[in-house]
């Protein structure tokens with residue numbers, strides 16, 4: 001459904017360091033909503049708070065105050081089994097450096113979220129084969145990570161993130177370690193998956209080319225959202241230029 005929120009972020013604050021010691025306020029009140037099926041980008045200079053924000057949204061860290069709701073579930077105070085279940089069902093995460101387990105094959109890496117939930121082998125196999133074929137890595141399933149290129153590794157990581165059919169896919173600079181043609185391939189796959197499977201995507205990047213694949217971009221500076229850009233019907237190349245122009249004025 002269009003314009004149905006899948007994630008809401010309300011007055012999110014994050015201060016690093018304990019009271020009484022040296023503290024740093026990395027997020028100073030962040031508010032925004034992501035709708036079902038949206039592909040949203042977060043841009044900002046190094047140190048602006050992008051990774052901090054993404055880690056709060058993806059339940060990898062807890063905010064100092066504020067609330068995040070995903071699929072009607074408030075997530076900031078989830079703990080233990082509830083947190084593990086929520087992550088397994090609703091969230092996929094892709095990192096810049098792939099985070100694949102080197103001692104496991106591509107197949108075993110992709111299957112891991114299901115293996116950890118004790119899903120039956122006979123259900124795992126078709127699920128892995130299905131997501132691997134969507135991401136164009138079906139022929140590499142028996143390879144170990146060190147036998148794959150960067151682009152192939154990131155597609156294995158994407159398959160692992162998507163195998164649970166999460167509501168939200170988060171990426172922290174997922175193209176940061178890729179050459180430009182592998183980056184383009186991955187971004188095209190994100191767009192396809194976003195369109196065809198209604199997975200909502202939140203991509204953190206400082207790269208204008210990656211950001212040009214998004215439908216909407218939030219610009220963050222010193223822990224606050226300072227500007228928003230919507231692509232609308234603009235061709236990607238024109239949106240790319242608009243992003244460059246915005247960065248030119250925003251980062252001053």
Ligand SMILES: Nc1ncnc2c1ncn2[C@@H]1O[C@H](COP(=O)(O)OP(=O)(O)O)[C@@H](O)[C@H]1O
Nearest residue numbers: 016024026044045046047048049050051052053
């Ligand atoms: N664990 C931490 N402890 C203290 N300060 C941190 C920690 N993580 C990040 N910071 C600080 O918070 C700010 C935002 O960092 P980060 O979210 O990593 O920015 P970005 O991803 O946009 O480069 C930076 O000034 C950084 O030094």
Ligand SMILES: [Mg+2]
Nearest residue numbers: 050051052172
């Ligand atoms: Mg970062």
